Amino acid sequence: MKARIVNLLSIFLILGFFATPSYALLGGNDKLPDFTELxxxxxxxxxxISTTQKVSREHALPPGFEIPEFPEGSPFGDLFRRFFGEEGPPGSGPEEFDSQSLGSGFIISRDGYIITNYHxxxxxxxxxxxxxxxRELKAQVIGSDKRSDIALLKVDAGDLPVVAIGNSEKLKVGEWAMAIGSPFGFDHSxxxxxxxxxNxxxxxxxxxxxxxxxxxxxPGNSGxxxxxxxxxxxxINSQIxxxxxxxxxxxxxxxxDVAMDVVEQLKTKGKVSRGWLGILIQDVNRELAxxxxMKKPMGAVVLRVLPDSPAEKAGxxxxxxxxxxxxxxIHRQSDLPLAVAAYPVDKEAKVKIIREGKTRYLTVKTGELPPEEELAQASPDQPSSQGESATLGMVLQDLTREQRKQLGIDDKRGVLVKEIRExxxxxxxxRPGDVILMINHQNITSRKQFEKLLSDLPRGKLLPMLVQRGKAPLFMTIRLEE
Structure with missing residues (x-):
């Protein structure tokens, strides 16, 4: 009898388990989120948001192609002649036409300020x-910031509906989120x-x-x-x-939080200021660590300190x-630009670094991040050859004055890799064309000095080596044979 009762209880428990709503099993909530009120x-x-831009277009067919013959009056003939017709009179140039694009945005003030993406x-x-x-209203751009992909618009209207601004710092992975926008032009999807x-x-x-x-x-949800x-x-939905x-x-x-800081700066200053140190950096992998x-890979290693920069002044x-x-x-290289850019300009910051295996602290007064054009770096031509010698499977040569000027390297260091062997x-x-600037934290001043330095370097362990590839510095590791 007891066995039958136990079996019946087991059956009821199993049936009860399957009858339990899934959301109760997932945490005891009485229902899943309802987004209708939101x-x-x-x-x-x-x-x-719809925009119109002027776009120029060439109408020539690819080389070797000709406009096919169509019956007289055929709409296909007109279409081909319109888009791929013969070139116009000399000097006419490409034809300009209006191109339209779509996006989304949201109102942040009753007097008509709107946020969207820069792009x-x-x-x-x-x-x-x-x-x-x-209602359709014409908007003007109050300001924009390419680096954060934020634009602030203004329409001439009043008493508009507005959104509530939250705090993105409080977000947690796994919580619900909802987007409203115009994908492919379908409004309020x-x-x-x-x-x-x-992060x-x-x-x-x-x-x-x-x-x-x-x-x-x-596409269309952007902004x-x-x-x-x-x-x-x-x-603000920006990329996929x-x-x-x-x-x-x-x-x-x-x-x-990032967007509203940009908006406030655009309103008050017409531009966005970000902190800047003036260093080029690289991620630290296991070999570099x-x-x-270092006990584990973390942080950002300094590849170059720009002259007259806040970093140079700080040491x-x-x-x-x-x-x-x-x-x-700073867990990864990418953490440092974010931290510095968010830090106030012209304010001192304490920086913890590891230098030759020892922890040190520096104090730096941040500067203002220059325009992108000033930070861009061009790639130079490959240097020419001169006196050479083979070391570590590399054929090396000293740099000429012209090569140094071309590569932007001072006359105090650097040796060119002419050829790589086993x-x-x-x-x-x-790679051939690399310029070795430093090995194991010691500057390389010439080919002979580099060869002499090798005899004093530790064998069988990874050593950091700073090279310049084109105009971009790069840390790598090299292991000298025992």
Missing amino acids: VEKNSPAVVN VVKDAEEITVRLSDR VSVGVISAI RNLPSENYVPFIQTDVAIN GPLFNLDGEVVG FTRSGGFMGLSFAIPI ESFG FKEGDVVVEFAGRT GPAAEAEV
């Missing part, structure tokens, strides 16, 4: 903002998902700690808001990772590994 409340403050309104000659009540990651760094972006989500974002469950904007041109589960949003005497040196800036730990240099992936 959509109704916030949709009026989300806008569609949505870039080069726009005319910007039209369409509201949820179908809603998509939901979760926060997939925070995500993208290869082409150095100054934005992106929010990664799996919220479906497509639109990302909401949390409290109906607050926590991000895609191989097809559409959504693939990886979307990236600019944190609202070992060569620097930074090539080979220093920055592991902390103004109290913020040996430690090949294993370290040194």
Whole structure:
């Protein structure tokens, strides 16, 4: 009898388990999130943005192709002649035409300030903002910032609906998020998902700690808001990772804290100022960490200290590994530009570094980040050959004065790699044309000095080596044979 009762209880327990709603098993909530109220409340403050740009286009067919023969009066003949017709009269040049693009944005003040992406309104000659009540208003650009991909617009209207601004610093991975925008021109489309990651760094972006989500974002969503469950904007949908041109589960949003700081600077100063040290940096991998005497790979290693920069005045040196800036730990190379850019200009900051295996502290007064054009570096031509010698599987030569000028290298150091043969240099992936500037924290002044220095270097362990490739410095490691 007892056995039958136990069996019946087991059956009821099993049935009860399957009858339990899935959301209860996932945490005991009485229901999954309902986004209808959030959509109704916030949709009026989300806008569609359309722009018109002037684009020039050549109408010539590819070499070897000719316009096919079509019957007289055929619309296809007119179409081909219009887009691929013979060139116009001499000096006529390419034809200009109007190109239109779509994006999204959201209203942050009742008097008509609107945030969107810089790339949505870039080069726009005319910007039209369409509201949820179908009003269409012309907008002007108050200011924009290419580095953060933020633009501030203004429309001439009053008593407009606005969004609530949240705090992106409080975001947690796994929490719900909702986007409203105009993908492919479909106004006020809603998509939901979760926060997939925070402080995500993208290869082409150095100054934005992106929010990664799996919220479906497509062309036209750019510039639109990302909401949390409290109906607050926590991000601006900006980019997607895609191989097809559409959504693939990886979307990236600019944190609202970053965006609002940019907006405030655009309003008050008309431009955005960011902190700057004046150093070129590289990530620290396992081999570099070992060569620097570090227990684990972390931080950003200094490749070059720019002349007359805040870093030079503070005493930074090539080979220093920055592991902390103004109290913020630098786990990866990408953490440092974010930390410095967010720090006030002309304010002192304490920096923790590792120099030749020992911890040191420097105090630096940040400068203002220069325009991108001033930071761009051109690649020089390959240097020519001179007196040579073979070392570590490298054929080396001293640099001429012309080569130094061409490469931007002072006359106190550097030796050119002319040829790579089998040996430690090949294993370290040194290339012909590289200029060796430093090995094991010691400057290289000439070919003979380098060869003499090798006899004093430790064998069988990884050593840091600073080279210049083109005009870009690079740390690598090399192991001398025992």
